[in-house]
Every structure is written in structure tokens, then in C-alpha cells.
Amino acid sequence: MAIIEDIRAKAKELLESEKVRAVLGYRRSTAGILAEPAFIASPADVDELVIDATCVENLALYLVNEKKRQKGEREPDTRPLAIVAKGCDARSVAVLLQENYISRDEVVILGVSCGNSGVIDERKLNKALRGKQAKAADFDDAGNCKVTLMDGETSVPAADVMADRCLECEVAFPQVSDFFYGEKVTERDFSQRFTAVTAFAEKAAEERSEFWAHQFDRCIRCYACRAVCPMCYCDECVVDSTNFVVDATTTADDKANRICWINRSACTSENAMYHMVRAIHLAGRCTDCGECERVCPVNIPLRLLNTMLEHEALEAFEYKAGYDPEQPSLISSFRDEDPNDFIR
Amino acid sequence: METILRKDRLGEWAAKLGEQAQVFAPAFADEIWNFAPLEQGTEIAFEGINTVRSAKEFVFPQREVLYRFQLSKGQQPEITQTLPADGAKVVFGVRPCDGRAMVRNDKVFTCAPCDPYFQTRRDQVVFIGLACATPPSPNCFCLSVGGSPSSEDGLDILMTELGDRYHLKVITAKGGEIIDRTAEFFEKATEADSSEVEKAHTAAREYPQRTLASMEKVAEGIKRNFESPQWEELARACLGCGACTYLCPSCHCFDISDEITRQSPVAGERVRTWDNCQFPDFTMHTSGHNPRETTGTRLRQRVAHKLLYFVENHNMQQCTGCGRCITHCPVGIDIVKVANIMEEGAGA
Amino acid sequence: MAEVVAGLADTGAEPQAFEPKVVAFLCKWCSSAGCDLAGVSRLQYPPNAVPIQVMCSGSVSPLYILSAFNKGADGVLVSGCHPGDCHYLKGNYYARRRIYMVHQMLNFIGLEPDRFRMSWVSAAEGVKYAEVIADFVEDLKVLGPQRKLKAKC
Numbered sequence: 001m002a003i004i005e006d007i008r009a010k011a012k013e014l015l016e017s018e019k020v021r022a023v024l025g026y027r028r029s030t031a032g033i034l035a036e037p038a039f040i041a042s043p044a045d046v047d048e049l050v051i052d053a054t055c056v057e058n059l060a061l062y063l064v065n066e067k068k069r070q071k072g073e074r075e076p077d078t079r080p081l082a083i084v085a086k087g088c089d090a091r092s093v094a095v096l097l098q099e100n101y102i103s104r105d106e107v108v109i110l111g112v113s114c115g116n117s118g119v120i121d122e123r124k125l126n127k128a129l130r131g132k133q134a135k136a137a138d139f140d141d142a143g144n145c146k147v148t149l150m151d152g153e154t155s156v157p158a159a160d161v162m163a164d165r166c167l168e169c170e171v172a173f174p175q176v177s178d179f180f181y182g183e184k185v186t187e188r189d190f191s192q193r194f195t196a197v198t199a200f201a202e203k204a205a206e207e208r209s210e211f212w213a214h215q216f217d218r219c220i221r222c223y224a225c226r227a228v229c230p231m232c233y234c235d236e237c238v239v240d241s242t243n244f245v246v247d248a249t250t251t252a253d254d255k256a257n258r259i260c261w262i263n264r265s266a267c268t269s270e271n272a273m274y275h276m277v278r279a280i281h282l283a284g285r286c287t288d289c290g291e292c293e294r295v296c297p298v299n300i301p302l303r304l305l306n307t308m309l310e311h312e313a314l315e316a317f318e319y320k321a322g323y324d325p326e327q328p329s330l331i332s333s334f335r336d337e338d339p340n341d342f343i344r
Numbered sequence: 345m346e347t348i349l350r351k352d353r354l355g356e357w358a359a360k361l362g363e364q365a366q367v368f369a370p371a372f373a374d375e376i377w378n379f380a381p382l383e384q385g386t387e388i389a390f391e392g393i394n395t396v397r398s399a400k401e402f403v404f405p406q407r408e409v410l411y412r413f414q415l416s417k418g419q420q421p422e423i424t425q426t427l428p429a430d431g432a433k434v435v436f437g438v439r440p441c442d443g444r445a446m447v448r449n450d451k452v453f454t455c456a457p458c459d460p461y462f463q464t465r466r467d468q469v470v471f472i473g474l475a476c477a478t479p480p481s482p483n484c485f486c487l488s489v490g491g492s493p494s495s496e497d498g499l500d501i502l503m504t505e506l507g508d509r510y511h512l513k514v515i516t517a518k519g520g521e522i523i524d525r526t527a528e529f530f531e532k533a534t535e536a537d538s539s540e541v542e543k544a545h546t547a548a549r550e551y552p553q554r555t556l557a558s559m560e561k562v563a564e565g566i567k568r569n570f571e572s573p574q575w576e577e578l579a580r581a582c583l584g585c586g587a588c589t590y591l592c593p594s595c596h597c598f599d600i601s602d603e604i605t606r607q608s609p610v611a612g613e614r615v616r617t618w619d620n621c622q623f624p625d626f627t628m629h630t631s632g633h634n635p636r637e638t639t640g641t642r643l644r645q646r647v648a649h650k651l652l653y654f655v656e657n658h659n660m661q662q663c664t665g666c667g668r669c670i671t672h673c674p675v676g677i678d679i680v681k682v683a684n685i686m687e688e689g690a691g692a
Numbered sequence: 693m694a695e696v697v698a699g700l701a702d703t704g705a706e707p708q709a710f711e712p713k714v715v716a717f718l719c720k721w722c723s724s725a726g727c728d729l730a731g732v733s734r735l736q737y738p739p740n741a742v743p744i745q746v747m748c749s750g751s752v753s754p755l756y757i758l759s760a761f762n763k764g765a766d767g768v769l770v771s772g773c774h775p776g777d778c779h780y781l782k783g784n785y786y787a788r789r790r791i792y793m794v795h796q797m798l799n800f801i802g803l804e805p806d807r808f809r810m811s812w813v814s815a816a817e818g819v820k821y822a823e824v825i826a827d828f829v830e831d832l833k834v835l836g837p838q839r840k841l842k843a844k845c
Contacts, residue, residue, distance in 0.1 A: 029676035032482060036676035037581040057675060062581070072637070123375055131391075133482055201800060209802025209840055218374065220397070220406065222590045223623070227583035228674050238755060241599065242625045246632030255630060261759055263603050264617045265407040267845040273762050276797060280754045283793045295674035297396055297587050299375050305800070312796045317789065331793075334785035339792055340775070344811035344824050407845065603845065613845075 003181040007084060007110055008046045010179055014082050015043040020108055021079040024062050026055040033134050034122060037062060051084065051112055051181075052138040053145070056119045056163070058289040059083050060092035060230040063102055068233075082108040086119075088165065090174030091287035091322025092230045097176070098325045099285075101233060111177025116185045117158055118166020120145065123299070125161045129154070137161070143189065159190055165290030165303060167191045175323055194311045196304060212272070218298045219271040221264075225292035225302055226278060231285045238262055239274050275305065283309040284330025287322040345514040346533040347523060349503075354388055354510065357529045358436065361522060365432035365470070368402070370395050379435060390437050390474055390505075393481045394666060398593035399442040400449060402435055403465045406590075406618045410461065410600070414611035426613075428461055433469040434522065438499060441484075441666035443473050444491050445593030446498030448654070448662050452596050461616070470518055473499035477544060479551045483667030485680055488556035491664055493548035504541045511541045554680045557687045559651075559661050565687030566644075566652040576640030578682050581675040584639055586620035588669035588677070589646065594662050597621060621645050647682050712766035712832035714741040714825070717756060719749045721779035722814045723771035729818030737822035738829040741769065748772065749810075750783030754794045757808065761841035767807045767832045771824070774812040784812070803840055806831045 011023040022041040027048040029036035035055045038048055039062075063081060070076040085093060090111050096102050117139035125134060129147065136148040139162070144155045159167060166172070167190040173182065200208065223239070226232045236244040238261045243250065262273045279302075286306045293303040313319040316339050319330045327333075349357060358367050362382065369388045371380035377392030379399065411425045453462035476493035486492060496502050500519030504511040511533060514520040523530065556562060569575075589595040599619035604612040619626060622643075627636045636642050654662035663679065670678045718724040724745045730737065746752055749772025760768045770791055772784040791810045799805045811824045 029678070030681045031670045031673060031676035031678040034676065039580050061583075069638075127375075131478075133479075205799075205802050205804065207802070208800065212801040213840070220586075220590050220618075222586035222620070224583065224585035224587045224674055227585035240625055241601070242628045243632075244625070244628070250632070261755060262762075263843070263845070264599060264601050265603065265615055265845050266617070267407065269762060269841060269843045270845070272801070272841060273758055276758055276801070277755055280758075280794060280797060283797075291674075295583075295585070295587070297376075297591055297672045298378075305797070308800050309793060309797060312793060316792060316796075331786060331790050334782065334789055336775075338785070338788055340788065342792065342795060342810065343788065344809060344827070615845075 003112065004049065004051050006181055007051060007112070008049050010110060011040060011046045011049060011082065012043045014108065015040070015046065019079065020082040021077045023049070023082040023084070023110075024059045025049040025084040025110075026051060026057070026059075032122070033125075033137055034120075049084070053117065053120045054137060055084075055086075056122075056291075056294060058089045058092055058228070058230055058291045059085065060089050060096060060289075061228060061291075063093065063096060063107055064230055064233045067102060067106075068235075080106050080108050082110055084110045084112060085174055085177070086112055086114055087169065087172045087174050088287050088289040088322075090176055092289060094176045094322040094325045095231060095285050095287060096233075098322075098327065098329060104325075109174065109177040109179070111174030111180045113173035113180070113182030113184055114166065114169070115172065115182055116141075116188055118162050118169060118172060120161055121163040121294070124163075125156075128156045128161050162190070163290055163294070164196065165288050165293075168193050168195060168307075169288075171323075176325060194307060197308045197311050200304060201308070213268055215300045216271040216275060217268040219266060219275070219300055220298060221266040221271065221274065222297060224295040224297065225300075228291045228295045229282070230289075231282055231287075232278070238277055275300075275302070279305045279309060282306055284313045284317075284319055284321055286310055345520060345523065346538060347512050347514075347530040348506075348533045348537060349510045349512055349530055351508045351510060353529050357526060358382055358388060358434075359384070360526050360529070361434050364525075365434045366430070367434045367436065369436040379437075382436070388436055393476070393478065393484075394439050394441070394668070395437075396591060396668070396672070398445065398591060398666070398668065399435060399438045399471065400445060400593050400596070402433060402469045402471075403446070403449060403462055404453070404596060404598075404618075405465075408461050408616040410614045410616055412611070412613050413602075414606070415609040417609060428464050428468075430465070431468065434472065435469060436472050436474070438471045438473045439476060439666070440473055440493060440495035440497075440499070440502075441486050441491060441664040442593045443471060443498035444486075444495055444664040445666070446471065448594040448658075448660070448664070449596055450498070451658050451660075470500045470522055471498065472519070473502045475502060475504045475545060475548065477505050477548050480553055481667055481671065483554065483670040483678075483680075484665060485554040485556060485667060486665035487549065487553050488680075489661045489663050489665040490559065492545070493551075494545035504544055506537065506540050506544065511537055513541075553665075554667075556680055556683055559655055562661075562683050562687050563652045563655045565689070566648050566683070569686045569689070570644070570648075572686070574685060575644045576638060578685065579639040579643035579677065582622070582639035582643055582677055583674055584622055584624055584642065585674065586618075586622055587672045587674065589620045589622055590618060591668040591672055593666055593668070594650075594664060595620075597626075621649070643677065643682065647679055647686075650679070651683055710833060710836060712740055712829055712835075712837075713764065714767045714769060714828060714832065715760040715765040716741045716743045716769040716771060716825070717746050717749070717752045718743050718813075719772040719779075719784075720745050720747050722773035722777065723749075723811070723821065725815035726771075726813040726817045726821040729815065730822045731818075733818045735818060735822040737826050740829045740832075741825050748778065748780050748783035749787035749791075750778070750780065750785075752787060752791070754790065757794055758841070761803070761807075761838060762843050764838070764842050766835070766838040767809065767828055769809050769811065769824070769828060771811045771813050771821075774814055777814060803838075804835050806835060807838060 026035035027038035650663040
């Protein structure tokens with residue numbers, strides 16, 4: 001993509017003028033073909049930045065993490081952070097703005113359009129390559145994914161290796177941004193939004209129940225899904241075993257009487273509790289960046305749960321997360337005509 | 345003892361073993377490879393280079409009940425120890441890196457005082473290793489940490505693929521016992537077979553892998569750069585999740601908690617569950633002070649435990665180079681890269 | 693002695709009817725008062741519901757609901773003031789949205805929709821409260837014990 005030159009130039013300009021304290025972007029990784037998050041603080045390093053279909057991470061997470069990190073600093077650098085954001089990432093930033101977790105002057109958004117493609121699903125790619133190892137991969141304009149192998153090149157249909165979230169993405173460009181790179185493509189060639197959710201909801205209740213029991217049973221509670229989610233910014237989570245928010249006024253009783261809502265054991269019922277609490281907590285906040293599902297080492301289809309709630313929010317309350325930082329949030333607002341017929 | 349099993353008899357042999365033990369083998373389900381109970385009539389498949397979850401859970405499960413307790417009115421609390429009673433297990437397709445990790449786990453759990461839960465499980469399981477013959481995964485580095493694609497450490501039997509046959513080398517008495525019990529499946533291994541095995545093992549070692557400096561150099565580098573600001577830089581993207589250590593075959597930290605099953609009078613279980621040095625609450629003190637508050641200090645703990653402390657304590661690296669922590673890290677944190685940077689001077 | 697043994701065997705063959713456990717989160721200002729009214733009016737209704745008074749239906753966290761199921765409840769009820777009557781003006785409107793989402797999610801993961809219910813019961817509606825509980829218990833008896841979310845390790 002040619003836009004990388006523009007992004008590098010902008011990053012350089014922002015860093016040289018000292019308008020931002022760092023640029024959050026992507027760079028090549030030694031761990032595999034996916035790019036890794038890069039914190040570029042010096043104009044000399046901007047050439048490390050890359051942008052392509054392997055830039056999967058949602059960097060909005062680091063706006064949260066860096067903010068938490070700064071709380072512990074004596075003299076924090078108050079300049080904003082610049083962030084390279086795809087459509088879904090920018091919507092996460094919008095939710096953080098909406099919830100006043102960060103303010104608009106704390107972030108400079110370098111919005112990148114995914115055009116008529118998206119990012120790669122590494123598992124799908126590995127499957128498509130049947131054991132061959134990819135060195136690099138990117139989508140081309142012809143609806144294919146060009147893969148550089150150890151020995152030569154190959155090409156696979158884009159839809160076969162694109163992440164599910166991208167296949168279902170409606171708006172693959174940022175609505176909120178300070179600088180914009182790429183083209184706003186509104187007609188996309190892939191599946192409809194909520195295809196997977198609608199299909200799943202049509203299954204029999206017993207089948208759904210067995211499906212989720214199987215999925216929750218496999219969870220190892222590494223909390224990668226929680227850790228990677230920019231919306232999971234609570235200082236203390238129900239599954240944590242200790243208090244994190246301890247200050248001078250926290251009494252020994254407060255600490256001792258901490259409610260154990262969810263046992264530490266990774267068994268089906270407790271895992272189900274964890275995932276349901278997380279899902280409901282993300283209702284109306286999840287922007288479907290799909291990171292939770294990607295990082296899950298055991299491949300639990302978490303997106304299905306989150307997009308189901310996203311679908312409900314849209315159907316029942318005409319609410320979409322991340323499109324407008326000014327709108328009231330889903331659960332802090334209501335309308336008289338909200339569904340009432342489920343109530344006795 | 346060395347012996348030969350025809351490939352087409354593997355299923356039969358496993359079924360025979362299944363009469364007296366639970367048999368596990370790598371299986372592809374939910375788009376990933378993992379050890380799963382071998383179901384009747386399914387073929388054992390070894391295509392996956394390595395499972396996502398390691399073989400450590402056969403000896404150190406994520407949840408282990410240590411004892412049950414209950415109170416009855418007017419009586420002493422009743423405590424019943426619950427040693428694992430799952431019975432014998434046979435695990436196929438354990439890769440040499442997971443086998444070597446077992447030696448490390450033994451060091452931790454069975455050097456005095458011996459952990460009875462671990463020991464009971466260890467005594468009941470037979471690990472049938474499979475020498476790696478295909479090109480390794482991009483993140484494998486067993487050769488750099490003293491292992492090899494055909495290492496025998498920690499395994500009971502090592503299987504090597506020879507065309508349409510498997511060559512089996514018995515390593516422990518436990519392994520020998522199951523071969524003797526099912527002697528009808530095996531043919532005698534000849535001198536020629538042994539040299540063919542040697543050839544296969546050598547060939548597997550020739551595949552390029554990622555490289556680390558020597559054990560001493562890496563350990564020395566980490567020690568020298570213990571206070572380096574590089575740790576924070578390298579862990580800047582770290583999420584503080586537990587994917588790396590929960591999947592690691594040699595990570596063994598645990599937490600102990602009580603799980604109440606009846607409120608009044610109280611009854612419940614004391615359980616041991618995996619814990620994880622990458623979680624922010626791992627070292628959280630009651631006071632609210634956290635000595636390893638930042639991701640940098642936690643990354644340093646993980647890397648130093650594997651490549652420095654274990655070397656100092658046991659004269660071996662704890663890492664066996666399976667590469668799971670690199671492959672499954674959501675943000676590409678790479679223990680090989682970290683160790684090499686530290687070894688080379690960390691630039692600060 | 694033989695009679696005693698035979699008697700025991702009889703009860704063994706005919707298991708006790710299933711009595712569902714219902715956890716009812718009732719808002720202090722309306723539903724809880726309605727529940728009280730049902731009691732002081734000496735209305736006959738199933739004793740299966742354990743009332744838990746909360747300040748407002750809007751203060752019922754989804755975690756309470758999930759936790760009740762986890763701890764073995766066969767059914768969970770959230771009840772508050774009728775729309776427009778909330779003591780805190782809009783708490784029940786917030787509750788309605790949130791509970792709707794929880795309801796849809798529980799349904800999606802395959803829990804029977806009849807296990808989780810919401811109702812509007814005012815302080816004057818003792819009769820309605822008794823009806824809500826009676827209906828709920830009747831429906832739960834058909835469904836049998838809740839095992840899908842109950843803690844089991």
C-alpha cells in the first residue's frame with residue numbers, strides 16, 4: 001500500500017513538531033507474519049511503520065493501557081498519542097471518547113481505510129496454505145491474497161483467508177479521524193452483517209446450549225480476550241482474585257469480604273459466568289474488532305456472543321456502538337418505545 | 345530395547361492399550377490440535393507439529409482438588425485428602441520438547457518435599473514420544489536450549505517414523521512394561537533399522553531453527569541487564585494475559601483457593617489452579633503494593649525464570665524451545681528475541 | 693421393621709415432586725411492597741420464591757442474575773415499578789433495556805427463556821405478585837431443575 005509513505009511522513013511530522021508523545025502503529029514482528037504493535041517515539045524510527053493486511057491488532061487498547069501506565073508516573077507527558085486506526089479500531093476510540101475514558105485532545109487519530117478488504121485470519125491462512133509457511137501476505141485489488149512463502153509466492157482468494165469480522169464489516173473506514181488514508185469504500189463484496197449470528201440463533205435451543213457448553217468448557221481462563229479488549233478497562237474485574245483498587249481508606253474488612261463471584265477453577269460453569277459477564281458488559285460497547293476471538297489460544301468463537309448483543313442493540317434499540325462519540329451510551333439511555341412485551 | 349511397529353497396526357495397538365488405560369492422542373478439533381481421549385475407530389493422526397495445550401496437564405492439571413472439607417455442628421472439621429484417581433493413562437504423540445519439560449516439572453514437584461498429587465499422576469501416565477521429522481514450526485528452537493527433535497528426556501517410549509513403520513525405543517521401565525504386555529504387535533528391530541533411525545534423527549536436526557546463544561551466555565546476559573530499561577520497551581505491548589504461561593509445557597505456578605459447595609454448615613474443596621506470573625495480581629500484596637506492577641518486570645520474571653534462575657538452581661534451562669509462547673502471544677512478544685537482545689547487551 | 697423398609701422403598705420409587713427455587717429481585721418501592729401486600733392479604737401462592745429487596749430494578753446487575761443461576765436457582769425474577777412510576781424516575785427504564793439484553797443473551801446460549809422473567813408489580817398489586825410467582829413456578833415445574841448454568845466442577 002502506498003499510504004504507508006503518507007503515514008510515515010505524518011508520523012515524522014507529528015513527532016518532529018513534538019505535538020505527540022508517540023505514534024502507535026504497526027511494525028514487522030519476529031514472531032510470525034502478523035505485524036506487532038509499535039510505539040514510535042523518535043522521528044528516526046518512523047520507517048519501521050507498516051500497514052497491510054497483517055496489521056490486525058486494535059491499538060485503541062494502548063490508549064487505555066498507556067493512560068493507566070501514566071497514572072503511576074510523577075510527571076506524565078501530557079501530549080497526545082497518535083494512533084493508527086482501522087475502521088473498527090477508530091470506533092473503539094469513539095466509544096472510549098463517548099465514555100470519557102479519554103478526551104479528544106489526548107489522541108490524534110491516523111485513520112486508515114481497509115478499502116474493499118480487511119485483515120488476515122492467521123488460522124485460515126495456515127489452513128489454506130496446507131502446512132507451508134508464509135513470510136508475508138497482503139490483499140491485492142483483484143480480490144486475492146498474495147502470500148510470500150519461503151520458496152516463492154502463491155495466491156489465495158481473499159475471502160478464504162480474511163478475518164470473519166472483516167467479511168461481515170459494513171463500514172471499513174474510520175468515521176472519526178484527524179487524518180485519513182485510503183478510500184472510503186461503501187459497497188463491499190463479502191457477507192452481510194450478522195450472517196453468523198442470525199444463522200446460529202435459528203438453531204434449536206438444545207443445540208445452542210450444547211454448543212456453548214462445549215466452547216466454555218475449553219476455556220483456559222488465560223484472559224487474553226479480556227486483556228486485548230480496549231473496552232475491558234475496569235481497574236478491577238469480577239474474575240480477579242484480589243482487590244486492585246486499594247487505597248488508604250480500604251479496610252481489611254473490605255479486602256477480606258471481597259465477593260468471590262466466579263471461582264478460579266476453569267470449569268464449564270465458571271467459564272460460562274466469566275464469558276457471559278464479559279459479553280453483557282460489552283453490550284453496546286463492542287465495536288467488533290474481533291480481537292478477543294483472534295487471541296484466544298483455544299479458538300472459542302467469542303465474536304458470536306458479542307455480535308449477538310450488537311445485533312440486539314441494533315434491532316431493539318437502533319443503537320450502534322462507536323459511530324458517534326456524542327450519543328448517550330446504550331445502557332445509560334432509553335426510549336419510551338423500548339421493548340416492553342417481554343415483561344409480565 | 346528397540347522394536348518395530350507397522351503403521352497400520354498403530355490403531356490396533358492403541359485400542360489394545362485402551363483396555364487397561366485411558367489413551368490420549370493429538371486430535372484436530374475446533375480448528376486446533378490438542379490431546380484428546382482416543383475414541384474407538386478413530387485413527388491416530390500426527391500431522392500437527394505440536395498441540396496448542398501442552399502435555400503438562402496430564403501431570404499438572406489446571407484444577408486439582410487437594411482435599412475436601414466439611415463442618416458439622418459440634419464436631420471437629422472433617423478433612424479428606426483426595427489423591428488423583430483417574431487411573432492409568434497412555435499419551436501418544438508427545439513431542440520431545442514436551443518430554444523435556446517433564447524433566448523440569450519433575451525437578452520442581454518431586455525433589456523433596458515431593459508433591460503427592462503430581463507424583464501420583466506421573467506414576468500413572470506413560471508418555472509415548474514422537475520424534476519430529478518434518479520441518480519445525482517457525483518458532484521452534486529446541487536445538488538452542490539443549491534439546492533436539494529426537495530427544496528422549498522425560499519420555500517413556502520414543503517413536504520414530506520410518507516409512508510405513510514406527511521404530512520404538514523404550515526409555516523407561518514403565519514404557520518397557522506396556523511393550524512387553526502387548527508384545528504381539530511388535531517385530532524385532534534390526535541393525536539396519538537403528539541406522540535408519542539415526543539418519544532420520546540427524547535429518548530432523550538439519551532443519552533450520554531459530555537460534556539462541558549458549559545457556560551460560562544467555563543467563564549471564566539476563567543477569568547483567570537485569571535493570572535494563574529494555575525490559576519495559578520489549579513488554580510495552582504486553583497485555584498481561586496468560587496465554588504464554590498457560591500453554592508453556594514447563595510453567596508450573598499455581599494458586600490455592602477454597603471453593604465452597606455448601607454454605608451452612610460449610611463444606612467445600614481446597615483446589616490448586618494454575619496461576620500466572622503475567623497477571624497483574626500474581627504478586628499483588630494485601631497492602632496494595634505490587635512489586636511487579638509493570639509488564640516489563642513481569643516479562644523479565646518469565647524470561648529470567650526460564651533462562652536464568654532455573655539455570656542457577658538446577659543447571660538446566662527451563663525453556664525447552666517449543667515456541668508456543670511466541671506463536672500464541674497476541675502481540676508477538678518473542679522470548680528468543682528478548683533473550684538475544686539481553687545476551688547482546690541490551691544497548692543500555 | 694419390614695413395614696418401615698417397605699415404606700422407605702415406596703418413597704424411593706415415587707420421588708418427591710420437583711419444587712423449583714426462584715430468586716426474586718424486588719425493588720424496594722413497588723414490587724417488594726407488592727410482595728408484602730400479598731403476604732398480609734394472606735393470599736395463597738407458591739412459597740418457592742426467595743425475595744431479595746433491592747433499591748431499584750435499575751440497580752440489579754446482570755451479574756446478580758447470572759450468579760443466581762450459577763448458585764443453583766431454577767428461575768430468576770426481576771420485578772420493579774411500572775413504567776413512569778419509578779421512585780428514582782427512570783431506573784426501571786434503564787432496567788428494561790439491560791434486562792432485555794440479558795434475556796436475549798441467556799436465550800442465545802440456550803437457557804430456556806422461561807427461566808428468567810421480568811415483571812412490573814406496584815405496591816398495590818399483591819394479587820398480581822401472587823399470580824406472577826404462581827405462573828413462574830408452574831412454568832418452572834415443567835422445565836425441571838436448572839443444570840445448564842449451575843456450578844459444577
